[in-house]
Amino acid sequence: MKKHRNRLLAALSPADQNLLEPQLQPVQLEKRRTIEAPNKTVDYVYFPETVIASVVALCGREDRIEVGLIGCEGVSGLTVLMGDLRSPNSTYIQVEGEALRIEADALRTILLKSNSLRELLLRFGHVFTTQIAQTAVANGRAKLEQRLARWILMAHDRTVADDVAITHEFLAVMLGVRRASVTVALDRFEKKGFIIARRGRITVADRKAIEKLAGHFYGVPEAEFKRLIG
């Protein structure tokens, strides 16, 4: 019985850990790898340890926008839990690192045996749905700087150091805005001392200030997580 870096795995009862662990494979996931493609069967469900994955919805052909972020607090492939093996969204690796994975079929088998595991994962499903809803809120009502602040905070929550390895270009795709807008906003953040920006990397310097800027656009799903999973 090992102490898991993934917070869902760490929250499991010993019995559930015994059910899951024989099936978990450690994997290294490189940047930009797609772990779920739109409308394709989900083969594996991933429990991130140090990776951060983006759940991305398509709009039209090559037009994408992020709807959610999953790191060490969660799990990918929730659709498996909801009784289906595919979803219209895609999921891919935003920040590389390690994860544990399990075959989707194996997980479904285990879910039939353990109510407590299913309930834990459903509670995370609720948290994640809340996150998506708050993304809708932020996209509809927040200014770019607030959305950017929200993203940085969510990424920061899911990293060990204060560093997030990401380019402006990628961030722009995630937020559905111009690359140049991201550059300008990050510059302003840096001048205010919120972050230190280096090529392909953002270091959080003043988290409190970023939280203040994000205001109520950050924190709702995080509070739900704390309440329901701990």
Added chain:
Amino acid sequence: MKKHRNRLLAALSPADQNLLEPQLQPVQLEKRRTIEAPNKTVDYVYFPETVIASVVALCGREDRIEVGLIGCEGVSGLTVLMGDLRSPNSTYIQVEGEALRIEADALRTILLKSNSLRELLLRFGHVFTTQIAQTAVANGRAKLEQRLARWILMAHDRTVADDVAITHEFLAVMLGVRRASVTVALDRFEKKGFIIARRGRITVADRKAIEKLAGHFYGVPEAEFKRLIG
């Protein structure tokens, strides 16, 4: 055994219908009634027949925006299914009419007895999450006219006639934009013959044209519904 107007109830097996029906109460719901308040316990779960309910996320104090729409195709209170009795969102009646409701606790008891019912509701949960994700997409990338078209189509799907009883003011709150912007956009729709607008009422006149305008911002959750529930 009656033929239900709610599509989820209509899709139930006879056994599940027998479990549920004794607990279902018909209710009339008036406009603007709140059936779920943020962070309050959900008392009843509603299966709309002719009502349309909005799921609304808060941003700050009195700043709201719609993240999803539930009508005769669905059910409110999905959070009950996810193992919790409250959620940060609120749900209220957008278009008045009839619904069937069941006490949340009674539903939870029944869910323990019927896997098939739980699976059906979870599949709807997946569809609804998809709808929220597409709301995030639309809020992030679509122009106001496209978002408005999307809303009209979704409301139209959930009404019997071609009429939707809604004011510009309400629509503006739902979409998180100015009331005046809605007026201007609806005017343009009317001049193009897409709709007929009367005081507090929109009548769909040329659905195809509205679909064309909404483009890929409409249809993703609807396709999931068809695929998973039918």
Added chain:
DNA sequence: CTGCCACCGTACGTTTCCGTACTGAGAAAA
């Protein structure tokens, strides 16, 4: 060490939508 390429900084005219506010019109109440 040099060339290349991904990444970042900046600029400018344009579009979309906002904030605010005033006016008129339909419906319901007095």
Added chain:
DNA sequence: TTTTCTCAGTACGGAAACGTACGGTGGCAG
């Protein structure tokens, strides 16, 4: 009828973000 209230139409200046584009820079590959 007259009043009152909600709802809809219109206007104007301004902010935010867009599309596009060009030049600079850090860092890796040859």
